[in-house]
Amino acid sequence: MSKVGFTYKILAPFLIFFLLSRVAFGMQTNQDSIASVIRHCQEAKLNIATQNFDKAIDNLTEANFLVSNINNNQLKGGVLQTFVFLYYAVKNYEKADSENIKAITLFQKNDDKLSLAKAYTMQGLILTQTGRFNQAEGYFNDADELFTQLNDEQTQSNVLIGLGVLELKRGNPKRAVNYFDAGIPLYDNFHLTYQEAYAQLNKADALLQLENEVGYQNIVLAKQAYKKALAIIDTNSYASLKIESYNTAYQIAKKDNNLKEAQENLIIYTTKKDSIFKEYIKTSSRALDIESNLGDLNQIIEEQKNDLDKKKKSLNFGKMTNGLSIALIVILSLLTLSLYKNNNLRAKANELLQDKNNELQLAKEKAEKASLAKAQFLSTITHELRTPLYAVTGLTHLLMEENPKEYQKEHLNSLKFSGEYLLSLINNILDLNKLEANKVEVEKTTFNLKKRINDVLIALKKSADDKKTKLHLEFDDSVPDRLVGDPLKLSQILINLIGNSVKFTQNGDVYVRVKKLDLSKNKVMLHFEVEDNGVGISKKKQKSIFETFSQGSLQINRKFGGTGLGLSIVKNLLELMNSKIQLESDLGKGSKFWFNINFLVSDNSVEVDTAADRGLEVDLESLVNKKVLVVEDNKINQMITKKILEKNKMVCMVADNGMEAVKLVKNNKYDVVLMDIHMPGISGIEATQKIRAFDTTLPIIALTAVTIDENLDDFYQAGFNEIIPKPFKPEEFFEKIYKVIHFKLEPGDSN
Structure with missing residues (x-):
C-alpha cells in the first residue's frame, strides 16, 4: 500500500468526523439564531403593547440582522409582521400598509395560511383606520374563512375585534356591540388580556353612542365595560389603552352630566395624547432610520459574501480531491446502511400502525354499539316507566274527582306534582335521546x-x-x-x-x-x-x-x-x-x-292553525253516551282509562288485543277507538290498518307511550286520526277525543 493511501486510510475517519461536526455546528448555530429571532419578535410585541418603543426597535433591529443570514421565508415574514405592528402602534398607517402588503405576498408564495390569515386581519385593521371600510371588510372576511379552514378559534377571535371596530367607525354601534360581545367570552377563555381590554373599551364607546337610541341602560353597560377594561389595563400596564381609557371616562362623565370629572379626564387625555404623539413621531422616524441602516448593512453583507465566493473559486482545491472522494464514499456507505436500517424500522412502524388502526376500528365499533345500546336502553326504560306512571297520574286524577277531604287533597296534590315532575324528566330523556339519534326533523309552519x-x-x-x-x-x-x-x-x-x-x-x-x-x-x-x-x-x-x-x-x-x-x-x-x-x-x-x-x-x-294555538273549548256534555272502544292489554291501564271515560258518562268497551279489536269494530258501531300500540299478537298499527281496510271513517286515536323508534308521521300514515301520549292530562285527553268526533279530522290533519 502506498504512503498516500495509508495516510488517507488513517485520516479518513477524522476527516469525516470533522465534516459532520461542522455540519452539526452549523445546524445548531442556525437553530440558535431562529430561536433568537423568535424571542426578539415576542419581546418586541410585548414592548409595543406597553409602549416601550425604543426597546421594541432594538429587538426588531437584532431580529432583522439575524434573519438576514437565515434562509427561512416564514421567519422573515414574522419579523416583517412585527415591524407592521410597530408602525400600526405609532399610527404610521401608510408604512404599516406597504410593509403588510409585502408580508401578505410572502405568505401567499409560501402557502402559509395561518400567517396569511393573521396578515389579512392586520390589513383589515389598517384599512379601517384609514377609512377604506369596504376593503377592510373584505380582508376580515378572507381572514375569517382561512381561520375556519384551520379550525383556529383562538386566533380567529381577533377578527371579531376588527369587525367591531369597523362597524363602530362606520357608525353602526349596535353591530359593533354584537361583535365585541361575541369576542369577549373568547378572549377571556383564551386569556387574551390585551384583546379583551381593547374590546371592552370599544364596547363602552359603542354603548355610549347607543345611549340616545335606547336609554340610560346603555350608560350602565358602558360603565361596566369600561371598569372591566380598566382592571385589565392596570394589571398588565397597557399604556396605549390606558390613554384611550381617559377618553372613554370623559365621555361617560359627560353623559352623566358630571362636568368636573369630564373636564379632568379630557385634560389628562389631551395632555397624554399630545405627549405620546411626539413619541410616535420620534419612534416612527427612528424606525425608518433603522430600517434604512439595516438595508445598507444587508447590502454590505451581500457584497462581502459575493467577494468571498470569488476568492474561494480562485483557490486550488485539487489537493483535497482524493480526501473528499474517500470521505464521500464513506458517507455514502453510511447513508446506505442508514437507509437499510430505516427501511426495517419503517416496516415495523407500518405493522404497529396497522395494529393500532385495527384497535381503533374495534374501539369505534364498540363505541357505536355502546351508543346504540344506550339509546335502546333509554328508549325502553322511558317507555316502561310511562306505563306505571300512567297508573299513578290516572288514579290521582280519579281520586281528586271523588271529593276527597282537605288533608287528602294535600297528599293528592303532592302526588300529582311528583307524577308531573317524573313525567317531565321522562319526556326530557326521550327528547334528548331522539336528538342524539338524529330522529328529529325541523318543521316549517307560519306563526306569530x-x-x-x-x-x-x-x-x-x-x-x-x-x-x-x-x-x-x-x-x-x-x-x-x-x-x-x-x-x-x-x-x-x-x-x-x-x-x-x-x-x-x-x-x-x-x-x-x-x-x-x-x-x-x-x-x-x-x-x-x-x-x-x-x-x-x-x-x-x-x-x-x-x-x-x-x-x-x-x-x-x-x-x-x-x-x-x-x-x-x-x-x-x-x-x-x-x-x-x-x-x-x-x-x-x-x-x-x-x-x-x-x-x-x-x-x-x-297563521297556521295548530292544536297548541287553538285553545279548543271542549263541550263535555256532547260526549255523553258516546261509545268508545279501549284497546289495551294492561289490566290496570284498562281500568283507569275506562273509569276516566265513564266518569264523563261515556259508554266504554274493552279489547285485550289487536285481533279482538278488529272483530269488535266489524260487529259493533263505535264513535271512537282508543288504540294502544305495543300489544301481544298484532300491534296497534297493524290492527288500525286492518280496520281501515273496511272502515275509513271511524275515528281512531293512538294511545301510546312513545319511544325513540316511533315516528309520529308513521301513525298518521297507518290511519290514525290523532295521537295521545301516555301518561296524559285529562283535559288534553278529552280535547282530542272531542276534536276527532266533532270535527271529523282526517288522518294527519292535526299534525
Missing part, C-alpha cells in the same frame, strides 16, 4: 313569534311568582308579524332557557329579549336573549353546562333540583336549527343565554 313567547311566559308565570321573580319581555317591534319556522321547537328552547333562569333566580328579574339583527327580502335574523340576575355560573362550569346531566354543582342540584337535561336539549335543538347557544355569566350576578337564528318571512297573513 310574539304570541308564541307570550304563551311561554304565561305558562311559566306561576313558577316565577313562586320565586317572587318578575318576567320581562323586550320585543323589537320591527320583527315581522309572520315568520316561517318550527314554532314548537322554538317554544321548547325558550321554555327550557326561561325555566332555567326562573329556577335559579329568587326575588329577581328574568329578561327575555328579541332583537332584529338583519332583514332581507324574505329572510330575517333574530337575536334572542334570556338574562337573569340569579346565582350565576362559574367560569369553569360554563364549559360543561350544556353537556348531558351537567349542573353547576352537587350543591346546586340539592338546592334547586333538576337533572341538567334542559340546556343539553337547548344546545341540540339549536344545532339542529343551524344556530348555537351562547352564555355569559358571573357567579352571584346572574347569567345571560343568547342565540341568533334565521327565519323566513311569510307572505301569508294567516
Whole structure:
C-alpha cells in the first residue's frame, strides 16, 4: 500500500468526523439564531403593547440582522409582521400598509395560511383606520374563512375585534356591540388580556353612542365595560389603552352630566395624547432610520459574501480531491446502511400502525354499539316507566274527582306534582335521546313569534311568582308579524332557557329579549336573549353546562333540583336549527343565554292553525253516551282509562288485543277507538290498518307511550286520526277525543 493511501486510510475517519461536526455546528448555530429571532419578535410585541418603543426597535433591529443570514421565508415574514405592528402602534398607517402588503405576498408564495390569515386581519385593521371600510371588510372576511379552514378559534377571535371596530367607525354601534360581545367570552377563555381590554373599551364607546337610541341602560353597560377594561389595563400596564381609557371616562362623565370629572379626564387625555404623539413621531422616524441602516448593512453583507465566493473559486482545491472522494464514499456507505436500517424500522412502524388502526376500528365499533345500546336502553326504560306512571297520574286524577277531604287533597296534590315532575324528566330523556339519534326533523309552519313567547311566559308565570321573580319581555317591534319556522321547537328552547333562569333566580328579574339583527327580502335574523340576575355560573362550569346531566354543582342540584337535561336539549335543538347557544355569566350576578337564528318571512297573513294555538273549548256534555272502544292489554291501564271515560258518562268497551279489536269494530258501531300500540299478537298499527281496510271513517286515536323508534308521521300514515301520549292530562285527553268526533279530522290533519 502506498504512503498516500495509508495516510488517507488513517485520516479518513477524522476527516469525516470533522465534516459532520461542522455540519452539526452549523445546524445548531442556525437553530440558535431562529430561536433568537423568535424571542426578539415576542419581546418586541410585548414592548409595543406597553409602549416601550425604543426597546421594541432594538429587538426588531437584532431580529432583522439575524434573519438576514437565515434562509427561512416564514421567519422573515414574522419579523416583517412585527415591524407592521410597530408602525400600526405609532399610527404610521401608510408604512404599516406597504410593509403588510409585502408580508401578505410572502405568505401567499409560501402557502402559509395561518400567517396569511393573521396578515389579512392586520390589513383589515389598517384599512379601517384609514377609512377604506369596504376593503377592510373584505380582508376580515378572507381572514375569517382561512381561520375556519384551520379550525383556529383562538386566533380567529381577533377578527371579531376588527369587525367591531369597523362597524363602530362606520357608525353602526349596535353591530359593533354584537361583535365585541361575541369576542369577549373568547378572549377571556383564551386569556387574551390585551384583546379583551381593547374590546371592552370599544364596547363602552359603542354603548355610549347607543345611549340616545335606547336609554340610560346603555350608560350602565358602558360603565361596566369600561371598569372591566380598566382592571385589565392596570394589571398588565397597557399604556396605549390606558390613554384611550381617559377618553372613554370623559365621555361617560359627560353623559352623566358630571362636568368636573369630564373636564379632568379630557385634560389628562389631551395632555397624554399630545405627549405620546411626539413619541410616535420620534419612534416612527427612528424606525425608518433603522430600517434604512439595516438595508445598507444587508447590502454590505451581500457584497462581502459575493467577494468571498470569488476568492474561494480562485483557490486550488485539487489537493483535497482524493480526501473528499474517500470521505464521500464513506458517507455514502453510511447513508446506505442508514437507509437499510430505516427501511426495517419503517416496516415495523407500518405493522404497529396497522395494529393500532385495527384497535381503533374495534374501539369505534364498540363505541357505536355502546351508543346504540344506550339509546335502546333509554328508549325502553322511558317507555316502561310511562306505563306505571300512567297508573299513578290516572288514579290521582280519579281520586281528586271523588271529593276527597282537605288533608287528602294535600297528599293528592303532592302526588300529582311528583307524577308531573317524573313525567317531565321522562319526556326530557326521550327528547334528548331522539336528538342524539338524529330522529328529529325541523318543521316549517307560519306563526306569530310574539304570541308564541307570550304563551311561554304565561305558562311559566306561576313558577316565577313562586320565586317572587318578575318576567320581562323586550320585543323589537320591527320583527315581522309572520315568520316561517318550527314554532314548537322554538317554544321548547325558550321554555327550557326561561325555566332555567326562573329556577335559579329568587326575588329577581328574568329578561327575555328579541332583537332584529338583519332583514332581507324574505329572510330575517333574530337575536334572542334570556338574562337573569340569579346565582350565576362559574367560569369553569360554563364549559360543561350544556353537556348531558351537567349542573353547576352537587350543591346546586340539592338546592334547586333538576337533572341538567334542559340546556343539553337547548344546545341540540339549536344545532339542529343551524344556530348555537351562547352564555355569559358571573357567579352571584346572574347569567345571560343568547342565540341568533334565521327565519323566513311569510307572505301569508294567516297563521297556521295548530292544536297548541287553538285553545279548543271542549263541550263535555256532547260526549255523553258516546261509545268508545279501549284497546289495551294492561289490566290496570284498562281500568283507569275506562273509569276516566265513564266518569264523563261515556259508554266504554274493552279489547285485550289487536285481533279482538278488529272483530269488535266489524260487529259493533263505535264513535271512537282508543288504540294502544305495543300489544301481544298484532300491534296497534297493524290492527288500525286492518280496520281501515273496511272502515275509513271511524275515528281512531293512538294511545301510546312513545319511544325513540316511533315516528309520529308513521301513525298518521297507518290511519290514525290523532295521537295521545301516555301518561296524559285529562283535559288534553278529552280535547282530542272531542276534536276527532266533532270535527271529523282526517288522518294527519292535526299534525
